[in-house]
Amino acid sequence: MNYVNNYDIVSRLSSLVKSGCDKTAAAQINQLLLKSPMPKSSALIEVRKYLISASTYCQDPNSAAPGRTYEDILASSNKIQEYSDLITTCKSELDNSGSQGSDNIETSSGSLKYTGSGDDIRSFSVTSGGGFIVSGTNSGNSNFIVHITDTSGSVEDFVFNEIGPYSGKKIIRIGAGKHYLDVNAEGSWTIIITPA
Numbered sequence: 001m002n003y004v005n006n007y008d009i010v011s012r013l014s015s016l017v018k019s020g021c022d023k024t025a026a027a028q029i030n031q032l033l034l035k036s037p038m039p040k041s042s043a044l045i046e047v048r049k050y051l052i053s054a055s056t057y058c059q060d061p062n063s064a065a066p067g068r069t070y071e072d073i074l075a076s077s078n079k080i081q082e083y084s085d086l087i088t089t090c091k092s093e094l095d096n097s098g099s100q101g102s103d104n105i106e107t108s109s110g111s112l113k114y115t116g117s118g119d120d121i122r123s124f125s126v127t128s129g130g131g132f133i134v135s136g137t138n139s140g141n142s143n144f145i146v147h148i149t150d151t152s153g154s155v156e157d158f159v160f161n162e163i164g165p166y167s168g169k170k171i172i173r174i175g176a177g178k179h180y181l182d183v184n185a186e187g188s189w190t191i192i193i194t195p196a
Contacts, residue, residue: 033052111195112193114192115191118186120183122180125179127176129174132171132174133196136167140187142164143162146159148172
């Protein structure tokens with residue numbers, strides 16, 4: 001559910017309630033939710049369902065739409081509270097989500113190499129923070145979006161945001177510790193993280 005925090009979904013939905021429901025903004029939020037990966041836990045699926053529902057009401061504004069949107073926002077918040085193990089579940093899903101491609105391979109140069117196809121999230125650890133070169137290739141014809149998050153799901157760096165086949169590099173700075181590589185792609189991709 002990193003996309004909920006990364007795209008400020010709840011605060012954007014709440015602003016719809018306050019502004020009386022903007023149809024265009026509601027449609028954009030709805031598309032973000034619909035295009036996001038399907039969660040693997042029942043708790044997160046319920047949260048996603050309520051958020052999608054909340055974004056749907058304002059697409060056909062009437063006097064009841066803001067109230068219904070607010071009710072679904074509250075329902076999604078209640079579901080999060082109801083499942084006290086939500087954070088543990090999310091981290092467990094992230095740690096085990098590398099099934100689409102091979103696990104990371106540490107090369108002789110100390111680089112970490114990841115390969116996969118489609119959307120995926122991979123964990124990696126850095127023993128000493130600093131600068132890193134991230135090289136990426138994508139064979140798909142659609143979005144190739146890559147960002148690095150910390151263990152709480154906060155985005156540390158947006159690495160790539162391209163459309164279509166792509167090959168390129170970016171220099172980033174991250175601290176020591178565990179991180180996640182969050183890939184949104186169509187088709188096969190390779191990402192290599194190398195100390196700068």
